[in-house]
Amino acid sequence: MNRNQKIVLAGALLNAIVLVLFPPFDVESLLRGAPAFDAFYPAFAAPPNRVVNANLLYFGLFAVFANAAAAWLLLAVGKDGRPRIDPGNLVVAMAFVNLMVVFLFPPFEGVPVSGRFGSGSFDSFYFMFGGGPRRTIFLPLLYIEVLFVLLNACAFWLALRERAAVAVVDDSIGELISEDRKLKSEIDERVRQGVEERIKEEARAAGRAGARPKSR
Secondary structure (H helix, E strand, C coil): CHHHHHHHHHHHHHHHHHHCCCEEECCCCCCCCEEEEEEECCCCCCCCCCEEHHHHHHHHHHHHHHHHHHHHHHHHHHHCCEECCCHHHHHHHHHEEEEHHHHHHCCCEECCCCCCCCCCCCCCCCCCCCCCCCCCCHHHHEEEEEEEHHHHHHHHHHHHHHHHHHHHHHHHHHHHHHHHHHHHHHHHHHHHHHHHHHHHHHHHHHHHHHHHHCCC
8 A cells, every 4th residue: 555545545534534523414393294404513512303314424425435445546556666647637537526426416405395394405316407397406515515525625636746746856866866876887987998998008008019129
């Protein structure tokens, strides 16, 4: 597991903790009949007559871990020791995909019923163009979803891009050190060859001088 994958898992764990500590609650009322979505409250400080909306909580946890699993797989290192996809580009792409899913399957309000109190509450997620003519988008929850996606995208982009920048600097320093060592080895080799050639020339000159006949 590389550092980018550890950052993704840590972020997913943090998101899961936030969802569990501030879960969605339904309000129970005799006037409303069935429980209706109310808001997000601290898990241990919810107002009276509130129950956790387990389906919405499980949906949020599933979205968090599904995104973490996809990012974890895509950030695995290749044969060259680097991630298969640039972490910053991956965060931007996943944020775009998440926003598309949020807008294509937004939260809808319940179908208004004549004479019934509390018709403007969250019902479920439906396809954008298949919610029915009497349904309207539940804007408060849609805003929360969009804000959650954008905040996560910014946080992960900053964390992963900082790590990527450090890796680039390390690679650059490593390349400079490698080039410096290569240059030194080339200089040493040239000096050695020059010394050897000089020795050979002096040996040949000494041989020629010894081979000349002595003058009488």
